[in-house]
Amino acid sequence: MNNTPQLHQYLPSDEVDLFELFHAIWKQKKWVIGCTILAGLLGVGYAYLSxxxxxxxxxxxxxxxxxxxxxxxxxxxxxxxxxxxxxxxxxxxxxxxxxxxxxxxxxxxxxxxxxxxxxxxxxxxxxxxxxxxxxxxxxxxxxxxxxxxxxxxxxxxxxxxxxxxxxxxxxxxxxxxxxxxxxxxxxxxxxxxxxxxxxxxxxxxxxxxxxxxxxxxxxxxxxxxxxxxxxxxxxxxxxxxxxxxxxxxxxxxxxxxxxxxxxxxxxxxxxxxxxxxxxxxxxxxxxxxxxxxxxxxxxxxxxxxxxxxxxxxxxxxxxxxxxxxxxxxxxxxxxxxxxxxxxxxxxxxxxxxxxxxxxxxxxxxxxxxxxxxxxxxxxxxxxxxxxxxKPRKSLIIALSLVAGLMFGILLALTRHFVHLRRQNGPFAVLDERRLPGR
Known part of the structure; x- marks a missing residue:
C-alpha cells in the first residue's frame, strides 16, 4: 500500500503542459533555427535557380x-x-x-x-x-x-x-x-x-x-x-x-x-x-x-x-x-x-x-x-x-521558411518525447506482482 503514491508519480498523464512543451522547444532552438535556415536556403536556391x-x-x-x-x-x-x-x-x-x-x-x-x-x-x-x-x-x-x-x-x-x-x-x-x-x-x-x-x-x-x-x-x-x-x-x-x-x-x-x-x-x-x-x-x-x-x-x-x-x-x-x-x-x-x-x-x-x-x-x-x-x-x-x-520568389522563400520552422518544431518535439520516454522507461514496465490487489 505504501508504494501506490510513488507509482502514480511516474505514470504518464493525459494532460499536455504547453509551457513545458514551449520550454522544451526553446531548449532545442538551435535545431529549430537550423532547420528553418536550411529550408530557407533551399527555398532561396530553388527560387533563384528554377x-x-x-x-x-x-x-x-x-x-x-x-x-x-x-x-x-x-x-x-x-x-x-x-x-x-x-x-x-x-x-x-x-x-x-x-x-x-x-x-x-x-x-x-x-x-x-x-x-x-x-x-x-x-x-x-x-x-x-x-x-x-x-x-x-x-x-x-x-x-x-x-x-x-x-x-x-x-x-x-x-x-x-x-x-x-x-x-x-x-x-x-x-x-x-x-x-x-x-x-x-x-x-x-x-x-x-x-x-x-x-x-x-x-x-x-x-x-x-x-x-x-x-x-x-x-x-x-x-x-x-x-x-x-x-x-x-x-x-x-x-x-x-x-x-x-x-x-x-x-x-x-x-x-x-x-x-x-x-x-x-x-x-x-x-x-x-x-x-x-x-x-x-x-x-x-x-x-x-x-x-x-x-x-x-x-x-x-x-x-x-x-x-x-x-x-x-x-x-x-x-x-x-x-x-x-x-x-x-x-x-x-x-x-x-x-x-x-x-x-x-x-x-x-x-x-x-x-x-x-x-x-x-x-x-x-x-x-x-x-x-x-x-x-x-x-x-x-x-x-x-x-x-x-514563375517562380514567385518571395512566396517560395516564405513557404520554405515556414516549412523549415514547422519541421524544426516537429523535430524538437520528437526529440523531447523520445528523451522523456527514455527517462520514464524503468517505471513504465512494472512487475505485475507489485501492482495493488495482487
Missing part, C-alpha cells in the same frame, strides 16, 4: 460596324462584327492554324526543336500548355463588350511577344483569306447561276424564234398552195367559159345566117321593115327580155368567135387572177422571217433577263479582295512582361 516563366496576353474585340459595312452591303456575304470575332477565335484555337504558324516560323521555335524529335512532336511540346484562349461568357456573347483574350506562358530565352503577336496576326490573316475565298466561291456560284438562267432564256428565245419562223413559213406555204389551187381553178373556169362562149357563138352565127342578119339589129327593127314611109321614124324599144345573141349579126359574131379562137390566155379577163399573182409575189419573201434571221444582237430580245444582267454586272463589279478587310480590333498587343510569373 527556370523563369513569363506570361503575356493579347486582347481582341469586335471591329467597328463601318469596317465590315462594304462586305455586308454586298448582299452576298453577311458577317456581323461578333461573328467575325468568333471566326477569328476559331482560328486562334485551331490546331491546324497553330501547326501552320509553327511550320512557317521555325526561327521562333528553335527552343522546342530537339534532335530526334519530329516537327509535330516539337509542336506538341509547345502547344501543350503554352497558349490559352480565354473565351467570353456565353451568356454575354451578344454583348458589345465581348472580347477574346489570348494568354501565353513561355520560358526565359523565348521571344514570346513576337510569337503571340505574330500568331494573332497570322490567325487574322488566315481568317481574312478564308473570308476572301468564301466570298469568291459564293460570287462565282451566283455568277454561274445567273449564267445558267441567261442561257436558259437564250435557249428559250432560240426555240421560240425557230418555232415562229417555222410557223410563218408553214403559213406562207399553205397560203401559196391555196392561191395556186384558186388560180388553177379560175383558169379552168375561164377556159370552160370560153368554150361555152364559142359554142354559143357558133349557134348564134348559124341562126343569124339562116335569117339573113348580117349586122346587129333588134326584133322591133326587123318587124318595122313593113313601114317604108319617107318620114324619119325614131323607135324606142322597152323590154325586160334578153335579146338573143344572133341579133348581133354574123359579122360581129364571127369576129368575136375568131378572137376567142385566137386567145391563148384568159388571165386578163379576170381581176382576181391579177390579185392572186400579187399575193403569190408577196409570198416569195417573208419579211418577218428575213428580219428574224437577220438579227445581230439577239440577246436584246431575250425576255425578263434585264434584272439578271444587272445582278451579273453588280457581282462582277464587287471587290472580292479582302486583303484590307479589318475583321477584329486588336485592343491590346502583347508587351514585354515586367517580370516572370
Amino acid at each position: 527556370p523563369k516563366v513569363y506570361q503575356i496576353s493579347s486582347v481582341l474585340r469586335p471591329a467597328a460596324i463601318n469596317e465590315l459595312d462594304a462586305l455586308n452591303r454586298s448582299e452576298v456575304y453577311k458577317l456581323p462584327p461578333a461573328d467575325a470575332l468568333a471566326k477569328v477565335g476559331s482560328q486562334l484555337e485551331s490546331y491546324e492554324a497553330r501547326l501552320d504558324f509553327f511550320r512557317a516560323n521555325p526561327a521562333l521555335f528553335e527552343a522546342f526543336q530537339q534532335p530526334g524529335r519530329s516537327l509535330e512532336q516539337s509542336f506538341e511540346a509547345f502547344n501543350g500548355s503554352a497558349i490559352n484562349l480565354v473565351l467570353p461568357d456565353p451568356k454575354k456573347s451578344d454583348s458589345p463588350n465581348s472580347y477574346l483574350r489570348l494568354e501565353m506562358q513561355y520560358p526565359d530565352g523565348l521571344d514570346g511577344v513576337a510569337i503571340l503577336n505574330g500568331f494573332v496576326a497570322y490567325a487574322i490573316a488566315r481568317q481574312r483569306k478564308q473570308v476572301g475565298a468564301d466570298l469568291k466561291v459564293i460570287v462565282n456560284n451566283r455568277l454561274n447561276e445567273l449564267k445558267g438562267k441567261i442561257d436558259a432564256a437564250r435557249a428559250n428565245y432560240e426555240t421560240g424564234k425557230a418555232s415562229k419562223i417555222a410557223r410563218l413559213l408553214e403559213a406562207d406555204k399553205i397560203k401559196r398552195a391555196q392561191l395556186q389551187d384558186e388560180l388553177t381553178a379560175l383558169r379552168l373556169q375561164m377556159k370552160l367559159q370560153r368554150g361555152s362562149r364559142l359554142a354559143e357563138l357558133d349557134e348564134a352565127i348559124s341562126i343569124a345566117k339562116s335569117i339573113g342578119i348580117k349586122n346587129p339589129t333588134t326584133p322591133s327593127a326587123m318587124g318595122a321593115d313593113a313601114f317604108n314611109g319617107s318620114s324619119p321614124v325614131v323607135r324606142t324599144e322597152v323590154t325586160n327580155q334578153k335579146v338573143p345573141l344572133y341579133f348581133l349579126g354574123t359579122e360581129a359574131l364571127e369576129a368575136e368567135r375568131a378572137a376567142l379562137v385566137r386567145r391563148t390566155n384568159d388571165d386578163f379577163t379576170n381581176n382576181r387572177i391579177a390579185e392572186i399573182g400579187k399575193e403569190l409575189r408577196m409570198l416569195d419573201v417573208n419579211r418577218e422571217v428575213e428580219v428574224l434571221n437577220g438579227r445581230k444582237d439577239e440577246d436584246m430580245f431575250l425576255q425578263d433577263v434585264e434584272p439578271l444582267w444587272a445582278e451579273e454586272a453588280r457581282l462582277r463589279g464587287l471587290n472580292i479582295d479582302m486583303s484590307m478587310l479589318k475583321l477584329v480590333t486588336v485592343d491590346r498587343l502583347a508587351l514585354e512582361p515586367l517580370g516572370p510569373i
Whole structure:
C-alpha cells in the first residue's frame, strides 16, 4: 500500500503542459533555427535557380460596324462584327492554324526543336500548355463588350511577344483569306447561276424564234398552195367559159345566117321593115327580155368567135387572177422571217433577263479582295512582361521558411518525447506482482 503514491508519480498523464512543451522547444532552438535556415536556403536556391516563366496576353474585340459595312452591303456575304470575332477565335484555337504558324516560323521555335524529335512532336511540346484562349461568357456573347483574350506562358530565352503577336496576326490573316475565298466561291456560284438562267432564256428565245419562223413559213406555204389551187381553178373556169362562149357563138352565127342578119339589129327593127314611109321614124324599144345573141349579126359574131379562137390566155379577163399573182409575189419573201434571221444582237430580245444582267454586272463589279478587310480590333498587343510569373520568389522563400520552422518544431518535439520516454522507461514496465490487489 505504501508504494501506490510513488507509482502514480511516474505514470504518464493525459494532460499536455504547453509551457513545458514551449520550454522544451526553446531548449532545442538551435535545431529549430537550423532547420528553418536550411529550408530557407533551399527555398532561396530553388527560387533563384528554377527556370523563369513569363506570361503575356493579347486582347481582341469586335471591329467597328463601318469596317465590315462594304462586305455586308454586298448582299452576298453577311458577317456581323461578333461573328467575325468568333471566326477569328476559331482560328486562334485551331490546331491546324497553330501547326501552320509553327511550320512557317521555325526561327521562333528553335527552343522546342530537339534532335530526334519530329516537327509535330516539337509542336506538341509547345502547344501543350503554352497558349490559352480565354473565351467570353456565353451568356454575354451578344454583348458589345465581348472580347477574346489570348494568354501565353513561355520560358526565359523565348521571344514570346513576337510569337503571340505574330500568331494573332497570322490567325487574322488566315481568317481574312478564308473570308476572301468564301466570298469568291459564293460570287462565282451566283455568277454561274445567273449564267445558267441567261442561257436558259437564250435557249428559250432560240426555240421560240425557230418555232415562229417555222410557223410563218408553214403559213406562207399553205397560203401559196391555196392561191395556186384558186388560180388553177379560175383558169379552168375561164377556159370552160370560153368554150361555152364559142359554142354559143357558133349557134348564134348559124341562126343569124339562116335569117339573113348580117349586122346587129333588134326584133322591133326587123318587124318595122313593113313601114317604108319617107318620114324619119325614131323607135324606142322597152323590154325586160334578153335579146338573143344572133341579133348581133354574123359579122360581129364571127369576129368575136375568131378572137376567142385566137386567145391563148384568159388571165386578163379576170381581176382576181391579177390579185392572186400579187399575193403569190408577196409570198416569195417573208419579211418577218428575213428580219428574224437577220438579227445581230439577239440577246436584246431575250425576255425578263434585264434584272439578271444587272445582278451579273453588280457581282462582277464587287471587290472580292479582302486583303484590307479589318475583321477584329486588336485592343491590346502583347508587351514585354515586367517580370516572370514563375517562380514567385518571395512566396517560395516564405513557404520554405515556414516549412523549415514547422519541421524544426516537429523535430524538437520528437526529440523531447523520445528523451522523456527514455527517462520514464524503468517505471513504465512494472512487475505485475507489485501492482495493488495482487
